[in-house]
Structure formats: C-alpha cells, structure tokens
Amino acid sequence: MATNFLVAGVQCIAKSDHLKLKPGEIAYQKGNIITVVEPTQEKGIYKARNNKTGEEGLISSTNMREREAIRIDSCLSLMPWFHGKISGQEALKKLKPREDGLFLVRESFRHPGDYVLCVSFAGDVIHYRVIYQDNKLTIDSSQFFYNLIDMIAFYSKNKGAIATILHRPKEKAGTRSAELEISKAGWLLEMDKLILGASIGEGEFGEVYEGEYLGQKVAVKNIKCDVTAQAFLSETAVMTKLQHKNLVRLLGVILHNGLYIVTELMDKGNLVNFLRTRGRSQISTGQLMRFALDVCEGMEYLESKKLVHRDLAARNVLVSEETVAKVSDFGLTKGDSKGSEQVKLPVKWTAPEALRKEKFSTRSDVWSYGIFLWETFSYGRQPYPKMSLKEVRERVEQGYRMEAPDDCPPAVYQLMGSCWQEEPGKRPSFHKLRDKLQKEIDR
Incomplete structure (x- = not known):
C-alpha cells in the first residue's frame, strides 16, 4: 500500500491470498475487501475486518492496496x-x-x-x-x-x-458496465451484509435509512428510479476520490432495488436542524467557530483536489456523534467550471457569476461558504429573511449584502464580507479562510 498510515473505517483490497496465519491474524484471499478497525502500536499493522467472512484480526498494510477512485465517465452505465x-x-x-x-x-x-x-x-x-x-x-x-x-x-x-x-x-455501443467497474475498483458492497433500520429522512430522489453494514453504523440512500440512479453515479464516483475527516465518507454502493449509496452515519443530522433545535442556550460561539473551521477544512481539501462543490449550505453539512461537522451531498460536484446540464440552482447560496453565466469555481464555493457562515452564526435561520428569490437576485446584483447575525463576532462577519466580494478573484481561498479562522479560535 502506498501509505502505512490508515484510519479506522478505511477499506482496502487484498493484493494476494493470506492463508498461512501468524497468531492473531485473519485469513483473506486476493480481491477481498478489508475494513480497518483501528491501528495497533506496531507500524503498518492494523486490526481489521474481512468484509466477506466478517472475521476480525490483524493485517499488514504491505499486502493491501487502497480502493481505486471510479473514473467519472459518461460511458459508465448501470444499464x-x-x-x-x-x-x-x-x-x-x-x-x-x-x-x-x-x-x-x-x-x-x-x-x-x-x-x-x-x-x-x-x-x-x-x-x-x-x-x-x-x-x-x-x-x-x-x-x-x-x-x-x-x-x-x-x-x-x-x-x-x-x-x-x-x-x-448485449451492451449498447459506447457504454461500459458500471457494476463491473464499481466491483473492480472495490466499491461494490453485498446486500445480505446490510441490515436496514428506520427511515431518517426523505430526499428529493429517495429515502434515507440508518442501518448497519458488518457491524458499522451507516446511512443508506436508496434511489429506486433507474434514470435517477444513473445520474447519482457521478456523485458516487466523486465520493470514491475523497478521504478527509470533514467530508462524509462513502463506504460503497449496492445494486439492488435501484441503487443504495452507503455512507458513514452522522448521528446528529444536518447542521440546520442541529442549530435550530438547540439554539443559543445549548450551543456556544466557540462551538460555532469549530463548525466553521470543520467545514472550511473540508472545503480546503476539495480546493486542493480542484473540485467545485456547487451546493455548499448548512443543510448539506452533517454532524457526527462526536459533534464534528462534515460536508456531504456531492451530487453537483464537478471538476469543470461551466455547468452544461440544466440544474435548479440554490439561488440564496449561489454566487452572482454562477447565477448569471453558470461560471462555477472554488471562488463561487467561497461565496456559498460566506452564506453558510451566516446560517451558522444565526443558529440556522434562512438567509435573506422575508426576501423572494427574485428580490435576492436583483438586490445582490445591486450590491446588497446581509447584515451580521445577532451576537456574531466582528471578525467572523468580516470573513463573510470577504467571501461576498463581487469579483471572484478578490475572494479569499479556503486555505486563507482556514488560517484566519484558526487564528481567531487560538486567541
């Protein structure tokens, strides 16, 4: 494996059979998917679980390779x-x-x-x-x-x-089987290993459930419509490239009743609801600063990968059991800057140049991050209160910017203002934003 440093939950693929066991080790065959449970004191040795057999024991990272990212490719087809x-x-x-x-x-x-x-x-x-x-x-x-x-x-x-x-x-000319590619890259999970629990939400495209996969708590998005499932392939492909503590982690997909996208479970739900249900009495400004930093670090990582999220908002940030904020919903994420397909844009969060000409970039994500900060420090209020979408478009074009939420630290409102510069080039990078937030937290 390229790295000897693996974190809990990372899944890798066995490079060869391992059947002659030393005490404490687990058996596996070439191609088996292995989930890391935790590191041990010994370098390169991990406690892990064989996804096929369910057995837990020790593995050496030298005999593992990381799962490959799935190439985003219009030829890739579920059908x-x-x-x-x-x-x-x-x-x-x-x-x-x-x-x-x-x-x-x-x-x-x-x-x-x-x-x-x-x-x-x-x-x-x-x-x-x-x-x-x-x-x-x-x-x-x-x-x-x-x-x-x-x-x-x-x-x-x-x-x-x-x-x-x-x-x-008989495959249609110019298409490749997504099932085969997902399986080869090591992202295809088995339906019989998944225990589905209660529904925890319903998105525009299907139901979201909590569940368990080989003993790990997971969230499961089920997309039954085959055309929509095909569209979600690109979200899945993007997620296979991403490994960061502030991005929701993909565990894999299951092809059954359409498409199941299996991710780590974020017990405390989305940030908007988390803030609204607890409010000022339970959440300190310090905690809001940590949420702001969490999301900034996740976005800095996307920036380093030259990926543009295009839909950053508090509703697309989830909160873990340990109260860590992670960016999710990569459905609109692209590497390019021009959106060709007709997508309904979230007007209140979208930068003016993206609304006008569909020009998306890391700097349009920075604009959205400014709106996210406003939502966070207003404890989950809807941005541009009492304004219609038409009014928002017109007034923002004319130079209107929201006032600071009540009790918002001046330094944070200053950051929001820098994110809302009219010219994309004048907005700070996520790297700079992270530096400034970190200094503010360390004061």
Whole structure:
C-alpha cells in the first residue's frame, strides 16, 4: 500500500491470498475487501475486518492496496444492456451470434412508455413486453419490479416467466458496465451484509435509512428510479476520490432495488436542524467557530483536489456523534467550471457569476461558504429573511449584502464580507479562510 498510515473505517483490497496465519491474524484471499478497525502500536499493522467472512484480526498494510477512485465517465452505465428506442428488427441484428441468454432491453415502438426484453433462445429471439402496472414493471403480472435494473437482476438468476435465464447482456455501443467497474475498483458492497433500520429522512430522489453494514453504523440512500440512479453515479464516483475527516465518507454502493449509496452515519443530522433545535442556550460561539473551521477544512481539501462543490449550505453539512461537522451531498460536484446540464440552482447560496453565466469555481464555493457562515452564526435561520428569490437576485446584483447575525463576532462577519466580494478573484481561498479562522479560535 502506498501509505502505512490508515484510519479506522478505511477499506482496502487484498493484493494476494493470506492463508498461512501468524497468531492473531485473519485469513483473506486476493480481491477481498478489508475494513480497518483501528491501528495497533506496531507500524503498518492494523486490526481489521474481512468484509466477506466478517472475521476480525490483524493485517499488514504491505499486502493491501487502497480502493481505486471510479473514473467519472459518461460511458459508465448501470444499464449497458438498455438500447433506448430501437425497433424489433434492429434488436434482431444486434443479438448475434444467437447464443442462449444473450439479451437487451429496448423502448417499445408500439406501446410508448413500455419496454421490450429481447432474449436470444434456441436460435431465435423472443420479445417480451414489459408493462407498467400499479407503478411497477412486469412481464407476467405475477412478478413485479421497481425498475429495469431490478428486473434484469432477477431474470439473471431466475428463469421465471421467460424461456431462459439471462446470461450475457448485449451492451449498447459506447457504454461500459458500471457494476463491473464499481466491483473492480472495490466499491461494490453485498446486500445480505446490510441490515436496514428506520427511515431518517426523505430526499428529493429517495429515502434515507440508518442501518448497519458488518457491524458499522451507516446511512443508506436508496434511489429506486433507474434514470435517477444513473445520474447519482457521478456523485458516487466523486465520493470514491475523497478521504478527509470533514467530508462524509462513502463506504460503497449496492445494486439492488435501484441503487443504495452507503455512507458513514452522522448521528446528529444536518447542521440546520442541529442549530435550530438547540439554539443559543445549548450551543456556544466557540462551538460555532469549530463548525466553521470543520467545514472550511473540508472545503480546503476539495480546493486542493480542484473540485467545485456547487451546493455548499448548512443543510448539506452533517454532524457526527462526536459533534464534528462534515460536508456531504456531492451530487453537483464537478471538476469543470461551466455547468452544461440544466440544474435548479440554490439561488440564496449561489454566487452572482454562477447565477448569471453558470461560471462555477472554488471562488463561487467561497461565496456559498460566506452564506453558510451566516446560517451558522444565526443558529440556522434562512438567509435573506422575508426576501423572494427574485428580490435576492436583483438586490445582490445591486450590491446588497446581509447584515451580521445577532451576537456574531466582528471578525467572523468580516470573513463573510470577504467571501461576498463581487469579483471572484478578490475572494479569499479556503486555505486563507482556514488560517484566519484558526487564528481567531487560538486567541
């Protein structure tokens, strides 16, 4: 492994089999995912858990490699077998040579909104109409699926109502299987190792649950819609690149009922609710300063990776059991500065140049950080109180800036002002902001 320093919760992949054991060691095979439990006194030796067997014991970091980051790539598809709107004749041409179980899925020409599963069997191709019934998909009105990903997973293991088990997908030209890539890079987790608990929230895209994965408390975002699941692949890919104490850590993904994104559990929820429910009587200015520093350090790390978050706000900052703030929700994170797809922007948090021309940069994140500071020191109030989004846009363009929240330290309000400079180049970097905050805390 490139480094002999691993922290608890980091997952690595075994480079080779380890079956001749010294006392206290665990067995593993090449490719097994190993979770670090804690360091030991001895350099390069860690207490760890084999994710496959659940056994705990000692490992040497020299026989481990870090999980690779998944490349963000538009070719990566959760549904490489989905060919979109092609005719039955085109499907026949693609499903060659005619081996049993070669398959693809297409949109139905005759029945818009329905799909067709085309399967090669006994030298022929059988077309199964997939219909929507009660918001679910079915071929035979007895087996129902939330989405196409689920349906293909089922018929890849069970013959059910079709002539043969699905053996091999006919991939659409220019696509690569996301499942294969995620698995190869070591980020694919197993559904049967996950214990799902209560729902802890509902996002725009699906339910969030608390749960347990191999004894570790986790949060699980379940995205059932296959199109949305595909869109969340880029968030997942971004998270595989990030390892920092102030960023919510991805443990991996599960492909089942769509997509499960499994992260560390942040027991105390998002920062807005944390501040609003406790208020001034329970949270000191010192604690607010620590939250401000936590988030600044997480953002400084993103800055060093040349990644732009684009949606920094207190609602996207989560608080751990130890009351540490961590940045989450990397759905809009990009390495580039121009947003091409139409995304509904959070107007009150977005820098003027990003609203005007979709010019995103680390310095537009700095603007958002200024708004985040205002939310934090106002104990979770909504920014620009009583102003409509239209008013906010117009007045900010004219030079309006919010006043300091009650009892906000002057030095912090000064930082907010520096974040809200009209010209992006005049705003400080996160590195500079962190220095200033640290000096303020150390006074």
